[in-house]
Amino acid sequence: MTIAQAPRRTLRLGRFRGLIVALLVFIALLLLNDLMSPGPMSYFEFSFMSSGGATLAAAAAGQTLVILTGGFDLSAGAVISLVNVVLATNMPDTPEGILLWSLIGIGIGMATGAFNGFFIAYFRLQPIVVTLATMFITQGLTLLVLDKPGGMIPAGLSAALAQDAIPDILPMPIIVLGMVILLWLWLKNTRFGTSVYAIGSDIDSARAQGIRVRWVQFLVYVLAGGCYGFAGVFISAQTGAGDPLVGNSMLLQVFGAVVVGGTRLGGGRGGCVGSIVGAYILMIVVNILLVLNVSAYYSTIVEGAILILAVLAGAVTRSSPAAFWLRQTLARLRARRLGMLPGQGRRPTQSLVLPGTGAKPRAVPTPSFLTRHAETIRYALPAYVCFVIVVLATELVLGRALFHGGYYNSLLVLSSFLLVLALGQGTVILTGGLDLSVPWTIALCGILLAGIVNGQDQPMLYALPLVLAIGCVVGLLNGIGIAMLGISPIVMTLAMNGILQGLALLYSQGTPAGFSAPLMRWFMTSQGAIVTPVVVFILAFVAAAVVLHRYTAFGRRIYALGNGERVSALSGINVGRTILLVYMVSGFCAALVGCMLTGFSGQASLGMGDDYLLPSIAVVVVGGTLITGGRGTYIGMVGGVLLLTALQTLLAGTTLPYATRIIIFGLVVLAAVIALRERNN
Secondary structure, three states, X not given: OOOOHHHHHHHHHHHOHHHHHHXXXXXXXXXXXXXXXXXXXXXXXXXXXXXHOHHHHHHHHHHHHHHHOOOOOOOHHHHHHHHHHHHHHHOOOOHHHHHHHHHHHHHHHHHHHHHHHHHHHHOOOOHHHXXXXXXXXXXXXXXXXXOOOEOOOOHHHHHHHOOEEEOOOEEHHHHHHHHHHHHHHHHHOOHHHHHHHHHHHOHHHHHHOOOOHHHHHHHHHHHHHHHHXXXXXXXXXXXXXXXXXXXXXXXXXXXXXXXXXXXXXXOOOOOHHHHHHHHHHHHHXXXXXXXXXXXXXXXXXXXXXXXXXHHHHHOOOOOOHHHHHHHHHHHHHHHHHOOOOOOOOOOOOOOOOOOOXXXXXXXXXXXXXXXXXXXXXXXXXXXHHHHHHHHHHHHHHOOOOOOOHHHHHHHHHHHHHHHHHHHHHHHHHHOOOOOOOHHHHHHHHHHHHHXXXXXXXXXXXXXXXXXXXXHHHHHHHHHHHHHHOOOOHHHHHHHHHHHHHHHHHHHHOOOOOOOOOHHHHHHHXXXXXXXXXXXXXXXXXXXXXXXXXXXXHHHHHHHHHHHOHHHHHHOOOOHHHHHHHHHHHHHHHHHHHHHHHHHHHOOOOOOOOHHHHHHHHHHHHHOOOOOOOOOOOHHHHHHHHHHHHHHHHHHHOOOOOHHHHHHHHHHHHHHHHHHHOOOXX
C-alpha cells in the first residue's frame, strides 16, 4: 500500500465508522444475551428476534431517509397505527385480498409522506411542525377508523411475513429486511441517492450544483411514508389485530435506532443498514433487561438514555459543542484564577468622546403607537379577530356566550393551562428550539403532587415548591444537553420525555395514587365568587409574562438568540446560560400545569399531559410566532390560546367526536404556519 492510499482508506473507513461501531455493539450484545441465556440460541429464539425487530427496522429505514436530508418526521408512529387499524377492519381472508390491502397499507404511508413532502418541499415549512401536525391529523383518522383495540388480521398475512421462509432454517423477516438492504444499496448509488446526501450535507451547495432539491425532498418523504406503511403491515402480521395506539410508543425507538446505527442528525452521513442494525440493538437491550428481571417500566428510560448517549458518541470531535464548552470553561477558570475576567478588579472607565457632544441634541419625533407596534399588530391581531368570530359562532350555535359572564369565566379557566404552557413553549420556540418533553413533565409533576399531598392541605407548603423545582431541574437537564453537549432540541427533549415517562411509571407502579389538596381543588374550580380564583392568578401571570418577554434583559436575549445564535454570542450574550434559563422556564411552566390539572380534576393520571403537546405549539404558532424563532410576542400567544380554547369549546358543544377535533386542531396549526410563514423563504 502506498502512502497516498493510506489516507484514502482511512477516509473510506471514517465514512462507515457509525455502521462499524453499530455492528460491533450488536455482536457484543448478541454474545452477552447468549451468555445470559440458559443455553445456546435456538432457532425459535432467532426467529422470534428477527420478527420482533422487523417493524422497528422498517420504520427506522424510512426515518433515516428523512434525517439524511436534514429533516425530521414525527408522524412515523401515527402512520403505523393508521395502517394497522385500516387493515384490521378491511383486509379479507383471501390471498388476493391480503396482497391488495398490504399494498393499500403501503400506499397510505406513501400518501401521508406525500402530504408531508408537499408542504415541506414546496411551501418550505419546517419539517418538525408539518410532521407534528400530520401526526395529530393521522391519529384522529386512526380513531375514526377504530377507536379501541379490535378487528382481525387474516392468518395468511402472518404466514407470508412473520413466519418461516425455509422451515427451521430461515425466517421470512430476514428475507424481507435483506431485500430492503439490497434496495437501499442500489438506491444510494443512484443519482437520487447522491442527491439525498448532497442536500443533507449542504442544501445551498446542492441547489447550486443543479440538484432539484424540492423534488428530491418530496420523494424522500414519500419513500419514508412507504417504509412506515410497510412497518404498519408488518406489525399487523405480528399482532393479528388492530390497535389505534400500537405505533404511538415507537417514535422514541425509531429515532434511537437511527442514531445508534450511525446516522448523523442534521443529515449528510449514515444509511439504512446501520439503522436496521440499530433497531435490533435496541431490541436486544430490552431482552437483556427482561432476562435480568428488570421492570418493563425501565424500557423508556433505557431507550431515552441510549438515544442521548448515541448522539453524544457520534458527535465527539475536537470541534463539537461539548468540546468547545469544555475548553471555554477551562479558559474561564484560568482567567478567574489570574484575575483577568471583566468583572474582576477595578479598571478605569474608557469612554469615547465624540466631537460636538456638548451641542444640544436635535429633537427626534416619537413614532406613533401603531408605527412602533406594527409588526405585533400584523401577526397577533388575526388570532383575536378569529377569536371574536368563534365567540359569535358559539352564540349562534350554542347560545349563552356573547353576553354571558359565566362563558368567559369558564373560557379563562380552560385557557389557564395553555396560557401557562404558552410562556414556556413560546420562549423555547422564540430561540429556535422546541420542547417535546412537556407531556410527561406535566404527568410526572402532577402524579408527584397528588402522591405527596394525598388529599391534605398541609403538605402543599413543601410539595408544591418541590414539584415546581423538579420541573426546573428537568428544564435544566434539557438545557445542558442542548447548550453544552450540542444535542438537537428535538432529540434531547424527546429522549427526556421518554425518561420522564419511565420515572412516572416507576413512581406510580402503573397506577397513580393520591388526590389533590382541597385548597388546590378550590383554587381551580370554586364558583363562590364572581370569578374562579385561578382566573385572578392567570391574569397576573399574563401580565408578568408580558413584562418578562418585553421589558427585561432576558426577554431581549431570547429574541436575539432566535435571530442568530452566533451573532448573539459576538454581541456579548451568554448563549449557554440563556438557553439553560429558557428551558428551565419551560420546565417550570409544564410542572405548574401538572399541578393545576391535578387540582382541576382532583387527581393525577398517566398520560394526562399527552393532550397538551400539539396545543402548546399550536397556540404559539397561531399567535403569530415564527416557528424558527426570533419573531413573536406573548400577547399574540394569548390570542392563540383564546382562539383555540374557544374553538375547542364550540366543537365540544357539537356532536363531533374527539377524533374529529384532533384533526381540526392539526389543520388549524398547519394553516397558521402557512399563513404566517416568512414570504422570503
